[in-house]
Amino acid sequence: MHFNVLAEGLSADPSIPPPLPSLKTKESGFGGFDAVPNPALTLSFQNFRASLIIDEIKRISPSIISLVEVDHYEDFFVPILKNLGYTGSCYGAKDLAPGNEFGYFTDGVCLFWKESEFEADNINVGSYVQCATATATFEKVPFAIVRLKMKTGEAAGTTIKVATTHLKSKIGVSNEETRRRQIGGVVDKLAEGEESDLYVLCGDCNTDPQQVGNVPALVVPYLVNECGFTSSYDISSNESSWTTWKKRGEKESKHIIDYIFFKQKQKRWGVVRTLDPPEEKEVPVTRLPAINYPSDHIAICCDLSILHF
Numbered sequence: 001m002h003f004n005v006l007a008e009g010l011s012a013d014p015s016i017p018p019p020l021p022s023l024k025t026k027e028s029g030f031g032g033f034d035a036v037p038n039p040a041l042t043l044s045f046q047n048f049r050a051s052l053i054i055d056e057i058k059r060i061s062p063s064i065i066s067l068v069e070v071d072h073y074e075d076f077f078v079p080i081l082k083n084l085g086y087t088g089s090c091y092g093a094k095d096l097a098p099g100n101e102f103g104y105f106t107d108g109v110c111l112f113w114k115e116s117e118f119e120a121d122n123i124n125v126g127s128y129v130q131c132a133t134a135t136a137t138f139e140k141v142p143f144a145i146v147r148l149k150m151k152t153g154e155a156a157g158t159t160i161k162v163a164t165t166h167l168k169s170k171i172g173v174s175n176e177e178t179r180r181r182q183i184g185g186v187v188d189k190l191a192e193g194e195e196s197d198l199y200v201l202c203g204d205c206n207t208d209p210q211q212v213g214n215v216p217a218l219v220v221p222y223l224v225n226e227c228g229f230t231s232s233y234d235i236s237s238n239e240s241s242w243t244t245w246k247k248r249g250e251k252e253s254k255h256i257i258d259y260i261f262f263k264q265k266q267k268r269w270g271v272v273r274t275l276d277p278p279e280e281k282e283v284p285v286t287r288l289p290a291i292n293y294p295s296d297h298i299a300i301c302c303d304l305s306i307l308h309f
Helices: 047-058 075-083 098-102 175-193 221-227
Strands: 002-004 065-071 086-093 108-114 118-130 138-150 160-168 198-204 242-249 251-255 258-264 269-274 300-305
Touching: 002 047, 002 198, 002 258, 047 075, 047 242, 065 075, 065 086, 065 160, 075 086, 075 108, 086 118, 108 118, 108 198, 118 175, 118 251, 138 175, 160 175, 175 198, 198 221, 221 258
Parallel strands: 002 065, 160 198
Antiparallel strands: 065 108, 086 108, 086 138, 118 138, 138 160, 198 258, 242 251, 269 300
16 A cells, blocks of 8 residues: 655644744645635644544555655554554655645655564665766655565565655656656665565656656656566556545646556566545545545555466
């Protein structure tokens, strides 16, 4: 499961004093989600969204969880998910996170896994990756990587290396080039150390799978065509699905920017099912977040299973 949970610092009530007023340089303004009804309640992390996020995780009950835009890792997600049977010592913080400007904690990315199913080693987290390009040496990007060994079942002993990341936001050619450098560095990090039977790469990549307007798609073609990853979802067109649907002012945005990719040494694994997005009639006209959904992104999830030929 991969889920951008919407950082508190990027959706906060401007009337509530932030926890870090010394960092505050801007008014939060509910993150610009001006279409959301009753934002003081709907967008409140402590009083509303936190429980809905956990409800979504419990509903799906995934073996492995990738979360991004997490700014309550130690004080909320770690203890709550531990009570649900998950462990995770895998948190990569953003460098100069946007939430700091509003007086809130730095957000980042993290991984959790069911203790009953996996044992972990080779945890690697960070805020920078090295770039093998002539135009940049390092790029700021949060990442978390863990190598897991399956404990039980037919695949017991199988090693799975999982990575999660959150690439640069905003459209534009130069930003897409930055995202391409960032994902290249994350892929290099994923390849470091011992080999694994299966590699899984999750993330909010902030880019469509296909070219939009004059902005080329560089990240997804790089992962699929150059790195050999397979998307767990159908990303053959920009109209095939969506992972974020939001409205700010007159601007409405609906597209695919969240992904779960995988690749393997031997052709043993395949996707047997994925979690579909809600039907359009189920999404309020004010879009997401909503009174019944805690983020502007939906959780995506796939079942990867050993195939029998």
